[in-house]
Amino acid sequence: MASADVLTLTDDNFQAEVLGSETPVLVDFWAAWCGPCRAIAPAVEELARQYKGKLKVGKLDIDAHQNVPQKYGIMSIPTLILFKNGQVAEQVVGAVPKSKLEAVVKNALPAT
Numbered sequence: 001m002a003s004a005d006v007l008t009l010t011d012d013n014f015q016a017e018v019l020g021s022e023t024p025v026l027v028d029f030w031a032a033w034c035g036p037c038r039a040i041a042p043a044v045e046e047l048a049r050q051y052k053g054k055l056k057v058g059k060l061d062i063d064a065h066q067n068v069p070q071k072y073g074i075m076s077i078p079t080l081i082l083f084k085n086g087q088v089a090e091q092v093v094g095a096v097p098k099s100k101l102e103a104v105v106k107n108a109l110p111a112t
Contacts, residue, residue: 005048007058011065017058019086024108025056026101029072029079031063036095037074037078043098045081047105082108 001080009027025095028044030037034100062069072081072088078090082090082104090104 003045003048004013005052006045008057009058009060009065009068011067012087012097014060014065014068017056021056021083021086023054023056024057024089024105025083026105027061027081028057028059029077030059030073031061031077031078035075038041039095040078040098040101043101046098050102051105051109057106058087059078080104084108102103 003040006028009017026044026047028037028040030041044057044059051057051094060068062074074094078093078095080092080101081088089108092101092104
């Protein structure tokens with residue numbers, strides 16, 4: 001399951017943790033039965049550790065929490081959405097390589 005660096009998101013805490021966050025947030029929409037979701041989980045957790053303090057990373061189980069995925073039109077999983085200032089900045093669908101996810105993250109972060 002999620003590591004200490006990855007938030008467990010729910011329909012109830014999504015507003016506060018994601019939409020209200022001043023830090024960009026990468027949300028992994030997943031389900032326990034989804035093989036590709038499990039395949040990208042280590043990459044998602046690595047990004048959470050790598051960008052700790054600059055990026056929040058959370059996972060939302062679409063089976064347990066259906067309101068948020070419905071609101072964002074999640075049709076297939078894994079879907080990863082990068083939120084910036086409460087808005088969708090980028091969306092990635094499918095089990096993509098870590099390098100692709102990292103490119104999306106770097107795009108959203110202020111240049112250092």
